[in-house]
Amino acid sequence: MATDTFNQQGFDFIPPLYSEEEILEIVNTIEVNTKDKVNFRRSNNLFAIRRFLLEIPEVLPLVFTQKLKSILTELLGENYFLVKSIYFDKPADSNWYVAYHQDLTISVNQKIDTESFGPWTVKPDNYAVQPPLAILEQMVTLRIHLDDTSAENGALYIIPESHNKGILRPELIDWSNTTEKVCPVEKGGIMLMKPLLLHSSKRTTNLQPRKVIHLEFANAALPNGLEWAERWNWKA
Structure with a gap:
């Protein structure tokens, strides 16, 4: 992993960090701890757990291995902390298109009207708000892939270096002069990305499942009494 490349391009990859046995233990732990719970998002197209590490703390030592902590230390240094965790399980027949977008909101514990923060959205268990640039x-963002993910299987498509251009409106982009890149990731591997990087995903064509752990990290204290909804020190 080259930090300079990541900062310039807005994305990078880490080769498989988790073994088959480690992935199986993570997936089994999730299944055991969600079997009788109904407060997670479930449908024929998607199973999602927001505030994933808070809902299933049993996975913490399985996900945050010493290998991952070493990589985070190299990438982020000492001042970053985790602010969001989501688990996605898109079944083999889950098949929808996600248009190009940037991840523009953060999750906070309560709504406090604050200069340069907005608009606001109510989410289960927290609020989402667009913060200052x-x-x-x-x-x-780290995306830990628990399945092989390819162009035929929901891998992200991204626009390199688009994170350097501030907040973008995709409908105003000159796509004729824009380079698109697909980002396949091996099972157990990790994709790193900047939330402002333009990204999308196409419909699956190979009917393979896609399980991903999505983690976001930040180093900023929020003003005016606002608090991150899921702040956790991964170095502890």
Whole structure:
């Protein structure tokens, strides 16, 4: 992993970090701890757990191995903390298209009207709000892939370096002069990305499942009494 490349391009990859046995243990732990719970998002197209590490703390030592902590230390240094965790399980017949977008909101515990924060959205168990650009620019996302993910199987398509252009309106982009890149990831591997990087995903064509752990990290204290909904020190 080259930190300079990541900062310039807005994305990078880490080769498989988890073994088949480790992935199986993570998946089994999730299944055991969600079997009788109904408060997670379930449909024929998607199973999702927001506030994933808070809902299933049993996976913490399985996900945050010493290998991952070493990579996070190299990438983020000492001042970053986790601010969001989501688990996605898209079944083999889950098949929808996600248009190009940037991840522009953060999750906070309560709504406090604050200058340069907005618009606001009510989410289960927290609020989502668009913060100032400076906060979004320093954030980092890790996507841990628990299945092989290819162009035929929901891998992200991204626009390299688009994170350097502030907040973009995809409908105003000159796509004739824009380079698109597909981002396949091996099972157990990790994709790193900046939330402001334009990204999308196409419909699956190979009917393979896609399980992903989505983690977001930040290093900014929020003003005016606002608090991150899921702040956790991964170094502890």
